[in-house]
Amino acid sequence: MVQPQLDDDICDAVQGRASLPGKAEATELVQGVLQALAYVLPPEQIAAACACLPGDLHWCLRCGPATPDPLIDSELFLGWVMSSLETTGGSDRTLGGEDPLASLAADEARYRVQLVLEELWRRMDAEQARACAACLPPGLADAVDPRRRK
Amino acid sequence: MSDARDEFDLALKPTWCPGCGDFGILSAVKDALTTLAISPHEALVVSGIGCGSKLPDYMHANGFMTLHGRPLAVATGAKLANHALHVIVVDGDGDAYGIGGNHFIHTVRRNPDITHIVEDNQIYALTKGQYSPTTPQGKVTTTSPEGAIERPVNPVALALAMGATFVARGFAGEPHHLSGLIQLAIRHPGYALVDVLQPCVVFNRAQSYDWYRQRIYKLEETGHDARDPAAAGTVAREWEERIPIGVIYAEEGVPAYEAQLPALQPGPLTARAGPSATRFEQLIARFR
Numbered sequence: 110m111v112q113p114q115l116d117d118d119i120c121d122a123v124q125g126r127a128s129l130p131g132k133a134e135a136t137e138l139v140q141g142v143l144q145a146l147a148y149v150l151p152p153e154q155i156a157a158a159c160a161c162l163p164g165d166l167h168w169c170l171r172c173g174p175a176t177p178d179p180l181i182d183s184e185l186f187l188g189w190v191m192s193s194l195e196t197t198g199g200s201d202r203t204l205g206g207e208d209p210l211a212s213l214a215a216d217e218a219r220y221r222v223q224l225v226l227e228e229l230w231r232r233m234d235a236e237q238a239r240a241c242a243a244c245l246p247p248g249l250a251d252a253v254d255p256r257r258r259k
Numbered sequence: 260m261s262d263a264r265d266e267f268d269l270a271l272k273p274t275w276c277p278g279c280g281d282f283g284i285l286s287a288v289k290d291a292l293t294t295l296a297i298s299p300h301e302a303l304v305v306s307g308i309g310c311g312s313k314l315p316d317y318m319h320a321n322g323f324m325t326l327h328g329r330p331l332a333v334a335t336g337a338k339l340a341n342h343a344l345h346v347i348v349v350d351g352d353g354d355a356y357g358i359g360g361n362h363f364i365h366t367v368r369r370n371p372d373i374t375h376i377v378e379d380n381q382i383y384a385l386t387k388g389q390y391s392p393t394t395p396q397g398k399v400t401t402t403s404p405e406g407a408i409e410r411p412v413n414p415v416a417l418a419l420a421m422g423a424t425f426v427a428r429g430f431a432g433e434p435h436h437l438s439g440l441i442q443l444a445i446r447h448p449g450y451a452l453v454d455v456l457q458p459c460v461v462f463n464r465a466q467s468y469d470w471y472r473q474r475i476y477k478l479e480e481t482g483h484d485a486r487d488p489a490a491a492g493t494v495a496r497e498w499e500e501r502i503p504i505g506v507i508y509a510e511e512g513v514p515a516y517e518a519q520l521p522a523l524q525p526g527p528l529t530a531r532a533g534p535s536a537t538r539f540e541q542l543i544a545r546f547r
Binding site for chain 1: 273275276277278279280282283286287290388431432433434435436438458460461462464467468469472
């Protein structure tokens, strides 16, 4: 399925801050976080976020349900990013199968989510950013407080 | 999170991988029980072996982790012993459709009042990535290095073929919608299958949240008639390009297995007085 191109600014910024090797990886990360947001933000916050971003980003924020899902927690939110991270190491020859590194990858996932959201907050006014952050699942919201934005 | 749902919460933090769909399923199960005003002591959650089968450990209710593939058999026994309990089985696709495949088939046709939630991530994840009965054909896994040869099981179509009276499919990434399906399944008087599409962020990198997001659609938004077996059969076979979630089939008026057992009509076995010591001694004496 062909998706529209994302805005270069936010992907470039995320790529630089997260030290990602390529633009494609940064694009996938930004897409993942915005899609996760689409499932937890109410329509008015979706509209506010869209207003601060170029049109080719809007599909990511508008792909969720009509109303936010109140049961999504911080762990489930990370799922949209975890799929773009390396979560297994080499083959474990002692037990068979691959060696899961998911618990280590979680710290990286949280860090990357924080970077994307900080870049998003930068494009919004402070009140809108706080309103969006207030809709994040508990636990995640503490890690991405817009008052800490750069 | 509502205060009422806290009744099912434990301080124990799940050991699932961050991002695992099991988190959404756990939230949905607790929310469904809360919404239906079922208390922890009124619910029994039975599981098998696997990542998702750890779910009973993470909620405050009666729980029973059984052998691999055997939760339906244990749940049926529990239901017969105390049919006042709300019995819920939670296991993975390998446990339900592979190792427990025989139990699955015969529990469907037996129709006990059990809600069966299958965490279908299309992989054996706890044992590190072996292909399962629902793994897509051709998928490379640790036990199919040149691609899975077999065609995958279609669990919802199989359940329909065996005469299931309630068949639904949910998505772990939309736990609120899933909670609604689980509520309907619990209220259904008979065996109810809820197959839950669940991303595994470690061992199944293809069927991700984004992959499902691009494909799933909700049956309730299409005018699908869940009472129509032919329509149910059609949507049950949909996969790959468009994947339906929601209630696929619901048949009313079929009595549950335990409702047809004369011995259970006076009430749950667990509520009756056990045999007297004298009667018990007489019974033992017969076998000496």
